Amino acid sequence: MQPIDRAALLAPHEFASEIERGRALAILDRIERSVDALCPLCARALVAQEIVESIVLGFQDTPHCHRCLAEEHGSTAAEFLTRIEGYVAAIACFRATWSIAAALGGRISLDPP
Ligand SMILES: [Zn+2]
Numbered sequence: 001m002q003p004i005d006r007a008a009l010l011a012p013h014e015f016a017s018e019i020e021r022g023r024a025l026a027i028l029d030r031i032e033r034s035v036d037a038l039c040p041l042c043a044r045a046l047v048a049q050e051i052v053e054s055i056v057l058g059f060q061d062t063p064h065c066h067r068c069l070a071e072e073h074g075s076t077a078a079e080f081l082t083r084i085e086g087y088v089a090a091i092a093c094f095r096a097t098w099s100i101a102a103a104l105g106g107r108i109s110l111d112p113p
Pocket of ligand 1: 065069
């Protein structure tokens, strides 16, 4: 993955406050540190969106893959992705980093592994 150009990707005008932008910057740091980590449950390599998804769900220190997160929540992978995308879209720091993650470090795939 290319190093992330934070200043270009997270323009201050896209955020309501510097606090909100700071949260997005912290998420980008997490993505850079965690991408290519393995899911602790199934050992699959994680893509960048799964790092963001894990942060959304409170697994920032032990990111999990989408399939395992969906299963933990009693949901199918497709249903769970729809729910996560709805939640992410409503919160600026998640919305910004979700699309950056997809572009730079991998989008969640619903295809069979
Ligand atoms: Zn997994």
